[in-house]
Amino acid sequence: MSEEKSKGKVPVLEVIDIKRHYTQRKKHLTADGRVLKHAKIHSVDGVSFTLNAGEVLGVIGESGCGKSTLGRLLVRLEAPTSGSILIAGHSAEDLIRKDRLNFRRTTQMIFQNPFDTFDPRFSIEKIFIDTLKLHKIGENNSERRKIVIEKLESVGLIPAESFLDRFPHELSGGQLQRISILRSMMLEPSVVVADEPVSMLDVSIRADIINMLYNTAKEHNTSLVFISHDISTTRYISDRIAVMYLGRIVEMGAADEVATNPQHPYTKALISNCASIDPRSKHNPVKLPGEPPTPVDMPAGCAFAPRCPMAAPECCKTGQELRDFGAGRFIRCMKV
Amino acid sequence: MRLNKTLKIIKENTQLKVGCMMLVILFLAALLAPVIAPHNPNILSDDMVVAPNMKYWLGTDGLGRDILSMILYGARTSLVVGFTAAMIAGIIGTLLGGFAGYFGGRIDGVIGEMINIFMMMPTFFLILIVVALFGSGLFNVMVVIGLTTWVGNAKLMRAQAMSLRQRTFIKSAESIGESRMAILFKHIIPNGIFPIIANTTMGVAGAILTESSLAFLGLGDPNVISWGQIIQNGKSYLVDGWWMCVFAGLAIIFTVITFYLIGDGLNRVLSPKLRNLGKEVRG
Numbered sequence: 048m049s050e051e052k053s054k055g056k057v058p059v060l061e062v063i064d065i066k067r068h069y070t071q072r073k074k075h076l077t078a079d080g081r082v083l084k085h086a087k088i089h090s091v092d093g094v095s096f097t098l099n100a101g102e103v104l105g106v107i108g109e110s111g112c113g114k115s116t117l118g119r120l121l122v123r124l125e126a127p128t129s130g131s132i133l134i135a136g137h138s139a140e141d142l143i144r145k146d147r148l149n150f151r152r153t154t155q156m157i158f159q160n161p162f163d164t165f166d167p168r169f170s171i172e173k174i175f176i177d178t179l180k181l182h183k184i185g186e187n188n189s190e191r192r193k194i195v196i197e198k199l200e201s202v203g204l205i206p207a208e209s210f211l212d213r214f215p216h217e218l219s220g221g222q223l224q225r226i227s228i229l230r231s232m233m234l235e236p237s238v239v240v241a242d243e244p245v246s247m248l249d250v251s252i253r254a255d256i257i258n259m260l261y262n263t264a265k266e267h268n269t270s271l272v273f274i275s276h277d278i279s280t281t282r283y284i285s286d287r288i289a290v291m292y293l294g295r296i297v298e299m300g301a302a303d304e305v306a307t308n309p310q311h312p313y314t315k316a317l318i319s320n321c322a323s324i325d326p327r328s329k330h331n332p333v334k335l336p337g338e339p340p341t342p343v344d345m346p347a348g349c350a351f352a353p354r355c356p357m358a359a360p361e362c363c364k365t366g367q368e369l370r371d372f373g374a375g376r377f378i379r380c381m382k383v
Numbered sequence: 384m385r386l387n388k389t390l391k392i393i394k395e396n397t398q399l400k401v402g403c404m405m406l407v408i409l410f411l412a413a414l415l416a417p418v419i420a421p422h423n424p425n426i427l428s429d430d431m432v433v434a435p436n437m438k439y440w441l442g443t444d445g446l447g448r449d450i451l452s453m454i455l456y457g458a459r460t461s462l463v464v465g466f467t468a469a470m471i472a473g474i475i476g477t478l479l480g481g482f483a484g485y486f487g488g489r490i491d492g493v494i495g496e497m498i499n500i501f502m503m504m505p506t507f508f509l510i511l512i513v514v515a516l517f518g519s520g521l522f523n524v525m526v527v528i529g530l531t532t533w534v535g536n537a538k539l540m541r542a543q544a545m546s547l548r549q550r551t552f553i554k555s556a557e558s559i560g561e562s563r564m565a566i567l568f569k570h571i572i573p574n575g576i577f578p579i580i581a582n583t584t585m586g587v588a589g590a591i592l593t594e595s596s597l598a599f600l601g602l603g604d605p606n607v608i609s610w611g612q613i614i615q616n617g618k619s620y621l622v623d624g625w626w627m628c629v630f631a632g633l634a635i636i637f638t639v640i641t642f643y644l645i646g647d648g649l650n651r652v653l654s655p656k657l658r659n660l661g662k663e664v665r666g
Contacts, residue, residue: 119554122558124554124557124558147560147562148560151558151559151560152560154558155558155559156554156555156558158551158554158555159551160551163550163551163552164551164552164555165552165555166552166556166569166570166574167552167574168573168574178559181559181560181561182560227555230559231559234559234560
């Protein structure tokens with residue numbers, strides 16, 4: 048990992064302070080009884096990071112912390128409210144305006160639900176051929192078919208011909224997710240966002256799919272943004288981990304560092320609640336009171352302060368910056 | 384293979400089975416009208432207002448035309464009007480509804496208002512005005528019926544598109560690089576068309592009824608034989624010659640029931656609960 052970083056050219060992906068706010072249609076009743084009209088939901092609220100070629104960034108956090116929205120922003124399924132995303136130094140907005148297909152080739156997404164990733168009316172062959180045709184890969188359909196068969200066999204979907212005529216509902220989740228990864232990788236993207244790619248799969252095949260994703264990404268030197276709420280999986284696959292809370296990154300650093308030596312109180316609580324397979328290991332989870340609030344009407348100070356075991360009065364007053372602690376470690380807490 | 388599955392589904396659904404059989408009868412009657420009609424429906428004979436007998440099975444009208452032959456030929460008019468008008472309504476409704484539901488935002492706002500306006504309008508009177516102004520040719524009648532009855536289809540398609548656009552495979556198609564237009568025509572419409580198919584089938588019945596009503600009011604195409612026209616002509620003989628109105632009326636009822644049965648049957652077969660069955664047919 049570090050040797051790739053030291054090559055130190057322009058990062059493949061640079062995210063600068065992106066925000067995505069949604070306006071609520073209904074009136075919002077705040078905890079203290081005020082009624083807000085057209086309340087803003089700060090789903091992603093100022094996220095910045097860089098990603099180098101071939102690097103794997105894990106994004107973890109509770110449900111509703113904005114990690115999936117972040118993923119959708121990265122592949123431009125949604126436009127950010129503000130902030131910018133640079134791909135190899137070029138603004139994603141310009142890229143997509145200039146050449147949409149080319150942009151789509153550079154960033155790809157693996158979705159959570161493999162059972163619904165493909166049009167149920169299309170056979171696997173049509174799904175692949177259409178994608179290849181769209182991106183003008185291969186001269187004619189028989190050549191494209193050959194490419195597809197080769198790819199399918201390379202990931203163990205054998206015999207490939209038998210898969211081509213089948214429909215998505217005839218395949219298992221693992222097979223579909225392989226096909227989904229394969230289809231995305233065929234476009235040779237430089238960034239792939241995987242939004243909880245294994246959470247809907249059977250536990251027995253999760254490792255296979257993760258390994259396949261990891262290996263194909265390494266093969267093409269593709270950067271990976273791995274969004275998950277499963278800390279141990281994320282630690283296993285990632286070079287770096289970013290922890291999100293209420294639309295912001297609260298801690299980011301090398302995967303092992305964050306997992307073994309969490310600094311931010313939220314990360315500490317999150318990691319300590321992660322089940323270990325070893326029953327003898329010391330295990331005393333930090334209990335957090337309450338639930339993560341909806342990111343409407345954000346408090347002035349640290350967003351985590353109301354639930355933080357270390358919170359002091361000053362935490363609620365001033366906002367926290369993501370501070371650089373050296374060696375790629377960033378923490379958003381004044382107590383650290 | 385595919386045909387067998389379709390037949391199986393039709394057999395398993397009573398409405399569809401009965402409806403399809405009735406539709407076959409209708410089609411045969413319309414197609415074979417020149418062969419099976421006992422008389423030329425346009426020839427005025429001397430046997431006027433004759434009650435049903437062995438020569439004129441369903442009697443004759445005030446001008447001596449054979450009612451049975453007129454009804455057989457009238458089936459052609461009704462089916463052509465019904466299908467064309469319903470198709471126009473189906474296509475307009477699908478396109479507008481698809482655009483509104485998938486693109487959302489301002490497009491949805493504009494189309495939504497159009498839908499509201501057409502829903503408020505007393506459609507039949509609009510048709511009356513248009514036909515009175517622009518003439519009552521069959522073409523006019525079909526187009527104007529089609530142009531005024533697409534609202535139901537548009538609302539159905541809009542709802543379908545709104546729910547489909549949240550599905551992963553639409554997001555996946557977007558992220559793979561397909562244009563929004565391509566997604567609308569390749570994924571949204573084909574996946575959301577089922578309720579429109581059922582609704583359009585019922586629309587055929589509605590269009591046939593509307594055409595008959597127009598003809599009954601004397602606004603039908605005078606150059607073609609239609610059931611509504613037979614009833615209009617028979618109206619003045621209602622006391623002495625009940626058969627003129629009754630048999631033409633029965634033909635209308637038969638046709639309307641046919642399309643309602645098929646529409647209802649399709650609705651059941653293509654409903655989400657049974658969607659897999661429907662998918663196999665399409666697959």
